Amino acid sequence: MEKAEREKFVARAAQGDCDALQCLIVQHHASLRREVARGIGPAVQRYLDPEDVLQDAYVLAFRHARAADLQSAEHFFRWLRTIAQNQLKSRLRALRQQKSDIAREQP
Numbered sequence: 001m002e003k004a005e006r007e008k009f010v011a012r013a014a015q016g017d018c019d020a021l022q023c024l025i026v027q028h029h030a031s032l033r034r035e036v037a038r039g040i041g042p043a044v045q046r047y048l049d050p051e052d053v054l055q056d057a058y059v060l061a062f063r064h065a066r067a068a069d070l071q072s073a074e075h076f077f078r079w080l081r082t083i084a085q086n087q088l089k090s091r092l093r094a095l096r097q098q099k100s101d102i103a104r105e106q107p
Contacts (some may be wrong), residue, residue, distance in 0.1 A: 001027060006073035014070040021065050025058055028077055032057075032084050039088050044095055053091055057084040 001009075006027075012020035036050040060083050070076050 003073065010070050010073050010076045013065050013076070014068065016066045018062065021062060024073075024076060025061065025080070028080060029054070032081060035081065036084055036088050039085070040092075044092065047095055048091055053088050054084055056091075057087045060087070 001023075006024070009020040009024050013024055032054055033050050036053050040048050040050065040053075057080070061080055068079055070079065
């Protein structure tokens with residue numbers, strides 16, 4: 001997808017067009033998945049899947065796209081990446097707070 005086309009999709013997504021938002025998410029999924037996977041340490045890989053983190057992030061993106069100030073395709077990606085990173089942090093925090101400390105487990 002060319003830059004001009006991405007910009008049109010961002011404008012439509014900002015107005016609540018779910019199809020445009022979905023196209024943008026699909027375009028960025030692979031790079032977001034790699035980034036989230038790198039953030040999951042070896043001690044928690046069996047408890048946390050990058051796809052689950054991204055699924056939660058995408059739900060939030062659909063809920064909040066209209067309220068977001070999406071100015072450009074680059075801004076959209078940063079916004080979506082921030083949502084995914086926050087979801088990852090939240091999931092990791094929840095795992096650490098469980099009764100058994102998974103950080104002490106041996107692989």
